[in-house]
Amino acid sequence: MKDRGLLIVLSGPSGVGKGTVRKAIFDNYSNEFDYSISMTTRKRREGEKEGIDYFFRTKEEFEQLIAEDGLLEYAEYVGNYYGTPLDYVNQTLDEGRDVFLEIEVQGALKVREKMPEGIFIFLSPPDLDELKSRIVNRGTDSDEMIERRMHKAVEELKLIQYYDYVVENDTVKNAARKIRNIIESEHLKVTRNLREYAEIIEEME
Amino acid sequence: MKDRGLLIVLSGPSGVGKGTVRKAIFDNYSNEFDYSISMTTRKRREGEKEGIDYFFRTKEEFEQLIAEDGLLEYAEYVGNYYGTPLDYVNQTLDEGRDVFLEIEVQGALKVREKMPEGIFIFLSPPDLDELKSRIVNRGTDSDEMIERRMHKAVEELKLIQYYDYVVENDTVKNAARKIRNIIESEHLKVTRNLREYAEIIEEME
Numbered sequence: 001m002k003d004r005g006l007l008i009v010l011s012g013p014s015g016v017g018k019g020t021v022r023k024a025i026f027d028n029y030s031n032e033f034d035y036s037i038s039m040t041t042r043k044r045r046e047g048e049k050e051g052i053d054y055f056f057r058t059k060e061e062f063e064q065l066i067a068e069d070g071l072l073e074y075a076e077y078v079g080n081y082y083g084t085p086l087d088y089v090n091q092t093l094d095e096g097r098d099v100f101l102e103i104e105v106q107g108a109l110k111v112r113e114k115m116p117e118g119i120f121i122f123l124s125p126p127d128l129d130e131l132k133s134r135i136v137n138r139g140t141d142s143d144e145m146i147e148r149r150m151h152k153a154v155e156e157l158k159l160i161q162y163y164d165y166v167v168e169n170d171t172v173k174n175a176a177r178k179i180r181n182i183i184e185s186e187h188l189k190v191t192r193n194l195r196e197y198a199e200i201i202e203e204m205e
Numbered sequence: 206m207k208d209r210g211l212l213i214v215l216s217g218p219s220g221v222g223k224g225t226v227r228k229a230i231f232d233n234y235s236n237e238f239d240y241s242i243s244m245t246t247r248k249r250r251e252g253e254k255e256g257i258d259y260f261f262r263t264k265e266e267f268e269q270l271i272a273e274d275g276l277l278e279y280a281e282y283v284g285n286y287y288g289t290p291l292d293y294v295n296q297t298l299d300e301g302r303d304v305f306l307e308i309e310v311q312g313a314l315k316v317r318e319k320m321p322e323g324i325f326i327f328l329s330p331p332d333l334d335e336l337k338s339r340i341v342n343r344g345t346d347s348d349e350m351i352e353r354r355m356h357k358a359v360e361e362l363k364l365i366q367y368y369d370y371v372v373e374n375d376t377v378k379n380a381a382r383k384i385r386n387i388i389e390s391e392h393l394k395v396t397r398n399l400r401e402y403a404e405i406i407e408e409m410e
Contacts, residue, residue: 122395128405154409160402165393181386182393188370188383190327197365200333204359 003192005093007115008033008100008183011108012123013156017169021123022102024176033098033183036089039071042080055085073103073110084111098183105159112162119186121179122163126170208397210298212320213238213305213388216313217328218361222374226328227307229381238303238388241294244276247285260290278308278315289316303388310364317367324391326384327368331375 039055041062062081074083092099125131165182169175217223244260246267267286279288297304330336370387374380
């Protein structure tokens with residue numbers, strides 16, 4: 001029997017470059033894990049395939065799933081639902097495949113509630129001091145605007161405490177490599193390999 | 206203030222190739238951590254330097270340290286003591302440097318008692334099934350010899366449960382790379398970076 005896969009959740013503040021890093025990871029290590037396919041109620045566009053680009057569902061079906069607690073997380077965006085189907089994630093994990101989820105910080109917190117055993121990685125701006133001075137020194141902004149942006153950045157950074165790892169997005173290549181190494185190292189944890197060794201030991205005794 | 210370094214303990218069954226893997230790690234990533242320097246009561250040989258090859262001490266000094274609980278672990282070997290001085294390890298860690306210790310399984314367990322916060326990595330034979338048949342199929346050995354070797358191998362493998370990570374020594378290069386990645390990933394844990402982020406957040410608020 002294969003060990004269960006890992007749920008990898010990549011998140012971080014808006015604008016930090018999650019999508020770019022996720023793409024680099026899949027370009028370089030695509031065969032190592034499955035990307036989590038979202039479910040949506042928006043219309044299928046030409047060329048999009050069910051179960052590959054999205055799981056396409058009606059609004060009624062989606063709301064039924066919400067009622068049944070069948071989504072790891074979901075959100076509404078311009079009148080359509082988007083979410084992560086729990087069944088699909090569980091099935092893939094049961095097959096021993098890792099599932100990779102790239103998601104906003106609020107969604108990640110919801111996932112953490114449902115699957116605390118996941119590996120939660122916070123992608124952080126490369127230089128926090130620079131982030132700060134960038135927010136403050138945009139000459140043209142009103143004080144109110146500066147304060148609002150600073151407040152949002154701080155609120156998002158505070159969520160780091162709910163994550164397992166923090167990776168600075170200094171370069172996309174570096175960040176992708178580090179995230180891939182985190183996943184590899186997690187697989188090397190003794191707690192994930194004890195059963196295999198216990199079986200061998202039993203055979204040898 | 207720099208965060209405290211990590212104590213990395215590489216161990217594993219006798220003959221698994223710990224020394225070779227440790228050498229590969231230091232050849233490739235030597236500037237990333239300090240190798241733990243042992244203390245010994247054996248005579249200094251020509252060319253050996255105090256504090257580089259060993260800390261050389263008299264038997265009385267060494268036994269004084271044992272009495273003061275000043276060693277992470279120690280053992281006697283052909284009439285001489287060998288051990289890991291606790292002070293040196295703590296000082297290096299306090300300077301923010303990682304300390305790398307390569308050691309037999311029994312010694313590693315003693316280190317774990319004194320420094321449970323260390324990262325304990327078990328280097329495992331590449332193929333346990335092969336290990337088993339290698340032990341059994343050495344044509345010339347007596348049944349008793351086979352049994353004794355099998356027993357020792359099993360006893361050593363059972364100690365895996367006291368470690369954090371298990372790395373198969375399939376190739377020296379692979380094993381060295383994985384161990385280096387484990388150390389890097391451990392440094393990316395949020396718990397080791399919270400203070401830095403808390404400071405930035407405080408400044409921004």
